[in-house]
Amino acid sequence: MLTLASYNLHKCRGLTGPHAPERNLAVIRELAPDIIALQEVDFRFGVRPEALPRKLILSETGLVPARMSGTTESSLGWHGQTILMRPHLAEIAVVRRLPLPGLEPRGAVALRLPGLTVIGVHLGLARRSRRQQLARITAQAARIAEDHIVLMGDFNEWSDDRGLESLAGFRVLAPGPSWPAPLPRLRLDRMAMSRNLELLDSGVFHGARARDASDHLPIWARIAVP
Template identity: 85%
Template sequence: MLKLASYNLHKCRGLTGPHAPERNLAVIRALDPDIIALQEVDFRLGPRIEALPRKLILSETGLVPADIFGTSESSLGWHGQTILMRPHLAAQATLRRLPLPGLEPRGAVALRLPHLTIIGIHLGLARSSRRAQLARLTAQAARIGSDHVVMMGDFNEWRDDRGLESLAGFRVVAPGPSYPAPMPQLRFDRIAMSRDLTLLEAGVFHGAGARDASDHLPIWARIALP
């Protein structure tokens, strides 16, 4: 059994600032996931310096970030994304970057573990781009993944009946409204999992000051492998 989570940090600025990553670290610590996909972990302009300080992650959350090669030494993620996990999982993990099509630069990160592949995603703002990105991801998942695949992140899609057509072979879990954090109305954050994985429970996390730490609330799910 694993507890998975996804969390858009909004560059650790809450809704309007200031930059306060300790709030996001407190949320992650309270959420206590085995694996968490993070979005917007770096500032967007210039050298894309990490917004979530790498040096604080282990001491504050007990998790470690995946090793992402080919990015700036000052960045934590790739296209603002990374995956944190428990140290014993990191010892078994490999990660690769997945470029995505679209009107704006986007990419996904794929964490490969024995018998499970986790893909962290942050899809584009235009539905046409999101459709193309999901089509690319499902094709890549079939090539690089094990038998069991989980895609999770900020899908930027507020509809359940449009834009997700490429995920017909997956079970799509949207635990509840996660955006905007103070008064959540939209289910932007989702988890898409292979149908042979068992979903035990899922939810949106509201504790530990999550409403103030980002413009998104984190989502989580407990799963069991066959």
């Protein structure tokens, strides 16, 4: 069994600030995932310095970030994204960056493990771009992965029945409203799983003062790994 999660950190500023990454680390620690896809882990401008301090991740959460090339020395993620995982998983993981089309600079992060590929995503604000990005991700997943795949992240999709056409072969999971965190109404955060993966449980995480730590609440799922 693995616990998977996705969490948009909103640059560790809560809904409006100030920068307080210890709140986000507390949320991740209490959530206790085996693998978690993170979005907005870096600040946006300049050299895009890390908003989530990497030196605190292991001691505060027991997780380690994916090793990625193509980022600046001051950045934690790629296009603001990274994946954290248990250290024993990091020893056998292969990480790839997936450039994506669209009006804004976007990319996905693919984590390949024996028997499972996890792809962290943060899709664009325009539905046309999101459709292009999902089409690219699913096409690339078919080339680099076997048939056990999980996409998870901030899909930025307000509708439950539009914009997700490329995921017709997947089980799309939106455990509940996750945005805005203080009074969640929209299911922007989702997972898409290969249909042959067994879903054991899922939900939206409300503990550890998650409503104060970001503008998104994290989502999670437990799966049985083949």
